[in-house]
Amino acid sequence: MKKKLLVLTIATVVALTLLAGCNNHNESIEYTQAANGAQVITRESAMNSSVSSQKINGDDVTFTKVELDTDDGKSEYEVEFIYDGYKYKIDIDAETGDVIEVEKELFEQNDDIAGIDTIPEEVALEAVLEKAGLSGVGKNELEQCRIVLEKDDGIFDEYDIEFIYQGIGYEASVSAANGKVYDFEKWYINVGNDNDIELDDDDDDDDDDVVVIPENVIDKDSALNIVLEHAGVALEDATDIHIDFDDDDAEYEIEFMVGYTEYDYDIDAITGEILNFDREGEHVSAPEFSKPDDSELIGRDAAKAAALEHAGVSANDVVDFEIDLDDDNGEMIYEIEFKCGDTEYEYDINALDGSVIRHSSEIDD
Numbered sequence: 441m442k443k444k445l446l447v448l449t450i451a452t453v454v455a456l457t458l459l460a461g462c463n464n465h466n467e468s469i470e471y472t473q474a475a476n477g478a479q480v481i482t483r484e485s486a487m488n489s490s491v492s493s494q495k496i497n498g499d500d501v502t503f504t505k506v507e508l509d510t511d512d513g514k515s516e517y518e519v520e521f522i523y524d525g526y527k528y529k530i531d532i533d534a535e536t537g538d539v540i541e542v543e544k545e546l547f548e549q550n551d552d553i554a555g556i557d558t559i560p561e562e563v564a565l566e567a568v569l570e571k572a573g574l575s576g577v578g579k580n581e582l583e584q585c586r587i588v589l590e591k592d593d594g595i596f597d598e599y600d601i602e603f604i605y606q607g608i609g610y611e612a613s614v615s616a617a618n619g620k621v622y623d624f625e626k627w628y629i630n631v632g633n634d635n636d637i638e639l640d641d642d643d644d645d646d647d648d649d650v651v652v653i654p655e656n657v658i659d660k661d662s663a664l665n666i667v668l669e670h671a672g673v674a675l676e677d678a679t680d681i682h683i684d685f686d687d688d689d690a691e692y693e694i695e696f697m698v699g700y701t702e703y704d705y706d707i708d709a710i711t712g713e714i715l716n717f718d719r720e721g722e723h724v725s726a727p728e729f730s731k732p733d734d735s736e737l738i739g740r741d742a743a744k745a746a747a748l749e750h751a752g753v754s755a756n757d758v759v760d761f762e763i764d765l766d767d768d769n770g771e772m773i774y775e776i777e778f779k780c781g782d783t784e785y786e787y788d789i790n791a792l793d794g795s796v797i798r799h800s801s802e803i804d805d
Contacts, residue, residue: 701771717798
């Protein structure tokens with residue numbers, strides 16, 4: 441009993457000492473409407489005022505209670521938190537953000553901390569969805585959603601949240617006291633993996649199922665649409681689609697088949713620019729093709745014009761121009777080579793429609 445009396449006495453002395461000069465609250469206080477219709481400061485503003493009044497590092501504070509109450513007809517927040525081995529109990533004027541009373545006592549790990557005040561898990565999830573730009577998406581639309589309330593030194597201090605939405609994995613920690621999102625990460629789930637993918641933390645370098653990608657990359661569906669439009673192919677005609685993300689170069693590597701023709705693309709995952717592409721006929725199980733007659737071909741002049749237009753060069757600036765008609769596994773193409781300045785160009789042009797099948801360019805050293 442003497443020990444308890446001593447602690448309470450110390451707390452009372454500290455409270456009286458700290459009361460003086462504690463009313464210089466944060467000027468950036470925000471207001472909201474209480475259930476009774478009164479204008480009061482927000483929960484987070486009350487937390488900020490309590491911490492700033494003690495001139496301590498808010499990042500190291502663990503809140504255990506933030507409650508709006510009425511005392512003698514006056515609205516006030518009761519804020520409690522643990523900091524540097526001490527337990528603080530601070531009453532905040534809910535109308536102004538001023539500190540009304542402060543108590544500070546030593547915190548013992550075996551103290552009764554049942555009833556710690558935390559935000560609901562649905563509020564924490566909403567905070568992560570907003571951070572991910574997915575406001576309005578319901579929990580029932582998420583795959584493998586996992587929400588765990590973690591303890592630190594016996595205190596519930598954060599939610600660990602993971603989920604998958606439309607092929608992208610998300611992971612974040614959320615303060616259980618104020619809903620602040622931190623350690624936010626976004627993952628790309630590689631196409632072709634099993635559906636039962638479990639997200640891993642980014643410290644696992646051996647994880648082959650997920651890779652971290654920057655937040656500003658285009659999504660895989662947009663990347664696929666870009667290459668399909670470039671190839672002049674409808675989505676329903678493309679088969680064996682494979683999309684890989686190169687996290688070193690922030691590029692999508694996309695492959696797909698149309699009939700017996702294979703398409704390979706490299707696309708900048710930030711800008712959507714097509715970096716390289718290749719199209720070639722498969723040599724396995726391909727049927728016999730009937731060779732078109734000359735009247736169906738676009739002709740050498742049209743093929744040359746298509747290549748020069750794609751390269752963005754003038755015919756007057758071109759030297760060493762060569763063009764040959766070739767049968768590539770039943771597909772008639774014009775093979776074109778030329779130089780412009782210090783650059784050498786190579787093109788394969790579809791001999792029936794003038795589309796660019798393959799192209800490359802390199803500086804001639």
